[in-house]
Structures are given as structure tokens and as C-alpha cells.
Amino acid sequence: xxxxxxxxxxxxxxxxxxxxxxxxxxxSFAIWGIGDMIRGIGTxxxxxxxxxxxxxxxxxxxxxxxLQSISRRIRRTLTGDEARSLGLDRRVLDKMVSxxxxxxxxxxxxxxxxxxxxxxxxxxxxxxxxxxxxxxxAIFDEVLRSNxxxxxxxxASQRNVYLRGQIAESIAGAPAIPAAMLDAxxxxxxxxxxxxxxxxxxxxxxxxxxxxxxxxxxxxxGRKAEFRAPEYRKASVLLLSPSQLADPAKVAEADLRATYxxxxxxxxxxPERRAVKQMVLPDAEKxxxxxxxxxxxxxxxxxxxxxxxxxxxxxxxxVTRRDIVDSAVxxxxxxxPIGTAVGPVAGRFGQVMVLVTSVDPExxxxxxxxxxxxxxxxxxxxxxxxxxNLHDRVEDQRASARNLVDIAKxxxxxxxxxxxxxxxxxxxxxxxxxxxxxxLVPPLFASDMGVDNEAIATREGGWLWFSVDGIExxxxxxxxxxxxxAVAAWxxxxxxxxxxxxxxxxxxxxxxxxxxxxxxxxxxTTAETMADLQRGTRSEAMPAPALSQAFLTPVGTASSALxxxxxxxxxxxxxxxxxxxxxxxxxxQLTKDLELAVGDDIVSAYIAETKRELGxxxxxxxxxxxxxxxxxx
Numbered sequence: 001x002x003x004x005x006x007x008x009x010x011x012x013x014x015x016x017x018x019x020x021x022x023x024x025x026x027x028s029f030a031i032w033g034i035g036d037m038i039r040g041i042g043t044x045x046x047x048x049x050x051x052x053x054x055x056x057x058x059x060x061x062x063x064x065x066x067l068q069s070i071s072r073r074i075r076r077t078l079t080g081d082e083a084r085s086l087g088l089d090r091r092v093l094d095k096m097v098s099x100x101x102x103x104x105x106x107x108x109x110x111x112x113x114x115x116x117x118x119x120x121x122x123x124x125x126x127x128x129x130x131x132x133x134x135x136x137x138a139i140f141d142e143v144l145r146s147n148x149x150x151x152x153x154x155x156a157s158q159r160n161v162y163l164r165g166q167i168a169e170s171i172a173g174a175p176a177i178p179a180a181m182l183d184a185x186x187x188x189x190x191x192x193x194x195x196x197x198x199x200x201x202x203x204x205x206x207x208x209x210x211x212x213x214x215x216x217x218x219x220x221x222g223r224k225a226e227f228r229a230p231e232y233r234k235a236s237v238l239l240l241s242p243s244q245l246a247d248p249a250k251v252a253e254a255d256l257r258a259t260y261x262x263x264x265x266x267x268x269x270x271p272e273r274r275a276v277k278q279m280v281l282p283d284a285e286k287x288x289x290x291x292x293x294x295x296x297x298x299x300x301x302x303x304x305x306x307x308x309x310x311x312x313x314x315x316x317x318x319v320t321r322r323d324i325v326d327s328a329v330x331x332x333x334x335x336x337p338i339g340t341a342v343g344p345v346a347g348r349f350g351q352v353m354v355l356v357t358s359v360d361p362e363x364x365x366x367x368x369x370x371x372x373x374x375x376x377x378x379x380x381x382x383x384x385x386x387x388x389n390l391h392d393r394v395e396d397q398r399a400s401a402r403n404l405v406d407i408a409k410x411x412x413x414x415x416x417x418x419x420x421x422x423x424x425x426x427x428x429x430x431x432x433x434x435x436x437x438x439x440l441v442p443p444l445f446a447s448d449m450g451v452d453n454e455a456i457a458t459r460e461g462g463w464l465w466f467s468v469d470g471i472e473x474x475x476x477x478x479x480x481x482x483x484x485x486a487v488a489a490w491x492x493x494x495x496x497x498x499x500x501x502x503x504x505x506x507x508x509x510x511x512x513x514x515x516x517x518x519x520x521x522x523x524x525t526t527a528e529t530m531a532d533l534q535r536g537t538r539s540e541a542m543p544a545p546a547l548s549q550a551f552l553t554p555v556g557t558a559s560s561a562l563x564x565x566x567x568x569x570x571x572x573x574x575x576x577x578x579x580x581x582x583x584x585x586x587x588x589q590l591t592k593d594l595e596l597a598v599g600d601d602i603v604s605a606y607i608a609e610t611k612r613e614l615g616x617x618x619x620x621x622x623x624x625x626x627x628x629x630x631x632x633x
Contacts, residue, residue, distance in 0.1 A: 241462030287351030
């Protein structure tokens, strides 16, 4: 339609018609007004959970927040099409519906939480603590700003999170894990198998003569679609990217130094780390006795062992000051000399003896070291603004019906041309030399010649424009055109069939009592014993299909599986299977993991039942309005 307006606008008659058309539109707005339209947007919702509505604005804000969060993580702008292809809109809506269902239960149960409790939780959150282990207002503000929160909205959201958490904890807190479940999971994760196996491939088949004409023709006719020539399109692509415009050399040193000083505390300073051991004793008397033994020269680990502590109980690892939860212990640890036990210290959980065994001093990245990286970042940030300006200039020129070739010359931007199929390959089988192929190919093949296409956002925050310059339709190839390819395909299929038949024959021979080694020798290959195989481990000798089959085959029996290629089969016999005993520490961690997983399932089931009870309705019109107006593109 826009292309039609542009062409029409090039003649006096076309301009007159357009003027009349828009005149009628303006007059209609003057008569009927647009107030109803605006009011409609404000009252629509995207979903309703019981009596609770999820408004268009609320969904749009949540969707945009998640979109921006993902864009920051992947370091490029995620387009609306990409986000929807990933199901981002559905995930955000499902979370909001689930939260609304839990909020309904919060109200029904009369749950509440005080401002003091919220404040204490925020102050205790390690995310917001500085290198001194205390709440850091600058870090708090930066985290909120980077996630799109104000202090008010953050506290409100945290209040809801804590209240929903109370419900989740009450229905699924620390569920009991049956021993049978623990055993089954451990068996699946830790079971080891030993097999003896050999590989059959084309060498075992021997020579296969070429097919005669009739046989080849029958083969070709039954698979014409596989040999069909794909559709090819000629395309011109104009690229605008920040990397074309970014020039670190043009960033002034004053700007670099100002940026360095601003980012230095959080980015260019690595805090001091210390290898710390702590011994927590229940009372002052035992702490005094331990201190006397340490002063007399008894080793720290030995005194801890006498007190019934294991090495894992006393080793805090190589930690920063903020890693130590107990501020009194942190203060002692980061003031203690290396190798000398200090204490006892009155900690939160008892009397504590502390030993520092090594120190990694604070490291500061100098301005000179950081400057090249900062220059590149600043230059790119400035280039993004230049990209916006150039994007508008290119769009203005396209609105004047200028072609991409002329626009590229005037703007000094690169223009790429190539012919390609839907796989992104040219007629030579090579990848087409065009930028952003994964994002370009779908709209290129959805377009047509002479169509004014929308610009495509690139992964690094740029844009590309494309035009379809020619279309070569898909067609059936004749046998003469693809004879060599058809013969190769026929031969590959015959080899694979014969290898599969030989593998089945070998399995029968092993099942009848022949030794695997003797059967392998009969087919001109050798068998290999492989021990300690575990699920999830892959190697060239045991590709994924064969490894899966090894754990599906009963001990003492034989089977075969696909090898590393379509014309290979691996014949195997399972010799033994064993499940190592589950160590106590692994059992504890596995139990915790299962508790979390089972708890999540219980909460999910509770939410699903709550949504069923309350009733959930989705408003497609409101959802389209929210996405269409969200600026996701």
C-alpha cells in the first residue's frame, strides 16, 4: 500500500487523489472524534483470572521489561518477531496469570507482611551489599535502574513475591522424598555399564555395482522430491550497523577517564580474597580451650577434629569480605595475619576461631588497561545514535521511491547482492555472502519483486533493507541432470540396508552363543571392550544412539544401534551393570534437588487447580493491542 502511495505521489493527479482521501479521513475524525478509541485502549485487558483483570498497560510493561532484560543479556536488541517466535509473550502472560491466581489466594487467606519485614529483607539481600558486607545504596539503585524498577515498584513487587512465597512454602515446603525415588534417580545418573562391541560399515558389505537404467529410474521416480531444484531468489541487501560507524580512536581521553572513574568501584576493582577457616564452638569455655591449644602450637585442623568437625565444616574457601555472612567473623578474618589463628570472636552462631591461610590482595585494573575496552564501548554507544539518524535518512529516501543501489552510494553504506535458496545457499552449494542470513531468508522468501519491504533489525543493533531482484521458481529435475547424485544416493541406501542386515545377523549369532570377538572377526573387524559407560557421556566410539541402546539392552544380551554415520551399525553385548553406592554428601545434595523439583511440581499443580477454579479467559484483541503498541519492533 505504501509503495502505491509513493508511486501515486509522483504525478499531479495522484497527489490530488491522495489529498482528497486524507481530507475525508481527517473530516471523519473531526466528526466522530478519537476519544472513544483512546478510552477503549485504557479499559481493555489481556486476560481475566476470576475477578482480577490483567490490563493492557500492565502486560505491556511486564513484556517490555522482560524484552529489555533479554536484550541486555544477549547484548543486542531482541526484535518483536524474535521474541514472539521464542514464545516470550506467552511466557510473560502465563506468569502474570499464575501470579494473579496466587494473589487471589493471598487475599482470601488474609496474608500480609509489614514494611519493616520488607526493609529488613532488602537490607539483608547479598545482591545489594558492598565490599564491606553492608547494604550499599549505590548498588541498590544501580540494580533497580538496570531492571527497570523504581524503589516504590520494587518494594511493591517484593511484597507480592514474599506473600506468594508464603503460600508456596506452606503447600510444598521440604516435601518428603521416598527412598525409591532417590534410588531410581541415582541409578539413572550413576549407573555404569561395561560392553563389548564392534562397528560394521561399508567395508563389511564389499563392492556394490552401479544400478542398471531401469533400477535407477525406479529409484529416481520414487524420490523425485529429493532431487527437485529449489526456488532461487536474487537479492540486494543494504546494511547499516554500529560496527561500521564506531571509531574508538575518536573518543576523547577526558571522556574515557570520566567513564573509568564512574565504573571503577563496581567493574575495575577486584576485592581482596582470603582463604579462611573457621571453627564454631558452642560456648566460651570450649572456645578458650581451643584458643589455648592453638597458642601452644596444635594445628587448626587437629583442634577442629578433636571438637568433632570435618575439614568441610571449617573451610570457607577463598572468599571476599561480603561472602562471609557473619559480619563479626568477616571483620576478624580480614584483619588477621596469615597463618595465625585469631579469636575467639563472638559470632551469630557461637564463639568462632578464625585462621587465614592465604591472601589474594585487591586488584585494580588501571586506566591504561581499561581504556581500549572503554573506548570501544563508548564508540559503539555513540554509533548507535548515528545508526538511528542514518536509519531515518534511508527511510526518507525509500519513501521517495529511490532504489537501494542509489541509497547505498549516497549514504556510503555497503550493498550486497547474491542468489540463494531457502537454506541460504547459492547454486554452487556455498553459503550466500549476505549479512544476517537467518533473519533475512524468511522475509526474503515471503516477499515478491517490486515490494517495498520493512527494514530488519540486526543482532548488533543495526538495520538492513532488502529487495527481491529476481525469482527462479522451483522445478523438477530430470534424471539426466542429477544422474551422478542419484547413483550415489542409491548406493548409500543399499549399503545402509546391507549393513543393517549384517548387524541383525550378527546379533542372532551372539544370541546363539558365539563369542562377540569371533563374530567380529568373521566380518573383518575387531571387538573392543568399553567399561564405565554412563548416560550422557559421548565419544566417537559410542555416539548417542548407541549409548542409549547400551542402557536399554539387558545385561548378558546383544543388540545393535546406529553408528556415527547412516551406513554404520554398532553391534554390542552388555557384560555387566553396576550402580555405585550413594555417598552421604551426594545423597544430601540430590535430596535437596529433588525436594526443589517436587516442590515446584506441587506448586505448579496448585496454581493449575487454582486457575481452573477461578476461571481464566484470554482477550486476543487486548493481547494484540498490547503487543502492537509495545514497541517490540
